[in-house]
C-alpha cells in the first residue's frame with residue numbers, strides 16, 4: 005500500500021499544492037445530500053460545485069423536463085421500475101469501516117476475475133474498494149512519477165485541456181457553455197435529462213487547432229472521488245485539424261453499489277478533425293439468476309460539425325445487467341465520416357439493446373457500422389440501428405454489417421435495422437447474419453488440447469476480430485481476455 | 497507394451513450402432529493402415545477415440561499408454577498425446593493459424609507442467625515446422641482453414657500434427673484431395689514423425705499414400721469391425737479386388 009499512497013502524494017505534489025494543476029484531483033470537502041431527487045438536490049449539487057448561474061438554470065430546466073418525461077419503452081428490454089427517490093445523487097464516500105477491510109472480505113468471484121485478467125494485487129484493492137486503498141489506480145498507469153510528469157507536460161505544451169468537467173466549468177467556461185448540451189440536448193431522453201440535472205463529474209477534453217494528441221487519453225488518468233461514475237458527463241471537442249483517441253472504462257469489473265448508471269457523452273469535431281472513442285464496459289452484470297447488476301442507460305453522441313471530420317466509436321460491452329446504449333454520429337459536415345464498431349456480449353440473464361444511429365446530413369458523408377453480438381445463457385440481445393439519409397445527403401453512403409452469434413439455445417438475438425432514405429443518390433447497404441457457435445469448431449479446438457473455455461474464447465474472439473482490431477493496443481489484449489471471461493460457463 | 501489397445505469397441509451415433517466390436521492393437525513405433533468401404537465406420541472410430549460428443553461408446557475398452565482413454569475428456573485425450581487429423585478440417589474465421597496453434601501447444605505444455613512459449617519463441621518454432629511442409633508465413637497468418645483449398649487444409653492438419661508431436665496420430669483420409677507433389681510433402685511430414693515411441697494410424701482409400709508411408713500392418717474395417725488384417729501386401733490386394741468379399745459377408 006505504502007508505495008501506492010506515495011505515488012499519489014507525489015503526483016499530487018507535481019501540480020503544486022494539493023491540486024493537480026490540470027485538474028486531475030477533485031478534492032472538495034464534501035457534505036452530502038440525503039437520498040431522493042427534487043429541486044433542492046439539484047440546487048445543492050450546483051452550489052457544491054460553485055457553478056455559474058447559467059449552468060444551474062440548465063440543470064433546473066432539465067429537471068423540470070425530466071419530471072414530465074416518460075421512460076423510453078421502445079427498447080426490447082424488461083426494465084423493473086426504478087425508484088428515483090431511493091438513490092443518492094450526491095453521496096458520501098463510504099467510510100473506511102464500511103468497506104471491505106482487506107481482499108479476504110471481497111467476493112471471491114470478483115477476485116477470480118482479477119486474477120484471470122492478471123491485475124496486480126494493489127490495483128485489485130483499488131478496484132474492489134478496500135479500506136485504505138487509494139481512490140484510483142494511479143500506479144496502474146503512472147508506473148513512475150516521471151511518467152506522470154512527462155505526460156502532463158506534453159499535454160500542456162500542446163495546449164490540450166484534459167480535466168474534470170466540473171473544473172472546466174471554472175477554468176474554461178466559454179468552451180463548456182458553447183458545447184455542453186449542444187450534441188445531446190437535456191431534453192433528449194429521460195436518462196439524458198436526469199444526467200443533465202444531476203451529473204456530478206466526468207471528463208472534459210479540448211484539442212486545439214492542428215494538434216494531434218500524442219497519447220491516448222484515458223479516464224484512468226483522471227483522479228476521481230468515489231461515486232462519480234453514476235451520472236458521468238463527458239465532453240470532448242476536437243478543433244479544426246486535430247486528432248484524439250480517448251479510452252473509457254477498464255476491463256476489470258469495479259465494485260459499485262449504484263445500480264443506475266446514466267452517463268452522457270458528447271463529441272464534437274470541427275473541420276478535418278477526428279475523434280476515436282473506445283469503451284470497454286464491464287460493470288457488474290448480476291449473478292447467474294440476474295439478481296443485482298448495473299442498469300447502464302447511456303446516451304453517447306458525436307457531431308461531425310466540420311467538413312472532412314470523423315468520429316469513430318468502438319465499444320466492447322460485456323457487463324451490466326441491462327444495457328441501453330446507442331453511440332451515434334450526426335454527419336453534418338460535407339465528406340464527414342462516422343464509424344461504429346461494437347462487440348456486445350450477454351450471458352446468463354443479461355439484457356442488452358444496443359446499436360447506433362448514423363444521421364447523414366451533409367453531402368458525400370459516409371458511415372460504417374460493424375456490430376458483433378454474442379448471446380449466451382438465457383440472455384436477450386438486440387441490435388437496433390438507424391441509418392438516415394436526409395434530402396441534402398447527396399451521394400452519402402452507409403455500410404452496415406450486423407452479425408449475431410448464439411451460444412446455447414435459451415438465449416435470444418434480435419436485429420432491428422431502420423433505414424430512412426430521402427435522397428435518391430444515397431446508398432445504404434445492410435448485411436446481417438445469425439449463427440450458432442458450431443459443434444465442429446468446438447470439437448476441433450478440444451481435439452487440439454484446448455479447454456472448452458479457451459476454445460469458446462478463441463472462436464468468439466475470431467468472430468469479433470474486425471471490431472477488436474480497431475481497439476488501441478493497450479486495450480486490445482485485455483479486452484480479448486475479457487471476452488473469454490464473460491462467456492465462462494456458457495458451454496457444456 | 498502396447499500404446500493403444502482397443503477391445504471389443506462398440507459405438508453408436510444417434511441411435512445407430514456403427515462400431516460393432518472392434519479390436520485393434522498398436523505398439524509404439526508401428527504404422528497401421530485402415531481401409532474399408534464408405535460408411536464402414538472408419539471416421540467413427542477416429543471420433544470415438546477422440547471423444548467427440550454424439551459418438552457414444554456403448555461397450556468395450558480402450559487403453560492408451562496404460563490409461564483408460566474412455567475416462568478422459570476430449571482435451572485431456574489430446575494433451576495425453578492423441579491427435580486426430582480430420583477428414584474434413586474445420587474453418588475458424590478470424591483466428592490466425594499461428595494463434596490457434598499457440599493456444600493448442602501451450603495447452604499441452606501446461607498439461608505437462610511445462611513453461612508456456614511466448615509469442616516470439618513460438619513463431620520461430622512454428623516457422624521451422626511450416627517450412628518443412630512448404631507452408632509460408634502468409635498461410636500461417638490466415639484464419640484457420642478459411643478459404644484453404646482441400647489440399648492446403650490437409651497440409652495444415654499435418655503441420656498441426658508436427659507441432660503437437662503426438663504419441664498417437666490418427667490420420668483420417670489425410671491423402672484425399674492432395675495433388676501428387678502435396679501427397680509427397682505430407683507423407684514426408686508424417687514419416688519425419690515416425691519414431692520408436694510413436695504410433696500412426698492411417699485411414700485411407702488409396703494405395704498411393706502407402707507407397708510413401710509404408711505401413712507395418714493393414715486392416716480392413718467393414719461393418720463396424722476389423723474383418724481382416726495383414727501386412728502391406730493386403731493394401732495391394734484390396735486395390736485389385738475391392739471390398740466385395742467383405743461387404744457381402746457382412
Ligand SMILES: Nc1ncnc2c1ncn2[C@@H]1O[C@H](COP(=O)(O)OP(=O)(O)OP(=O)(O)O)[C@@H](O)[C@H]1O
Nearest residue numbers: 509510512514532533534535536537538539540541
Ligand atoms: N451424425 C450421424 N447420424 C447418423 N448417422 C451417422 C452420423 N454420422 C455418421 N453416421 C453414419 O455412420 C456410418 C459410418 O460413418 P463414418 O463416417 O464412420 O464412415 P467412414 O468409414 O469414415 O466412411 P468414408 O469412407 O465415406 O469416410 C455411416 O453410415 C454414416 O451415415
Ligand SMILES: [Mg+2]
Nearest residue numbers: 538539540583
Ligand atoms: Mg470417413
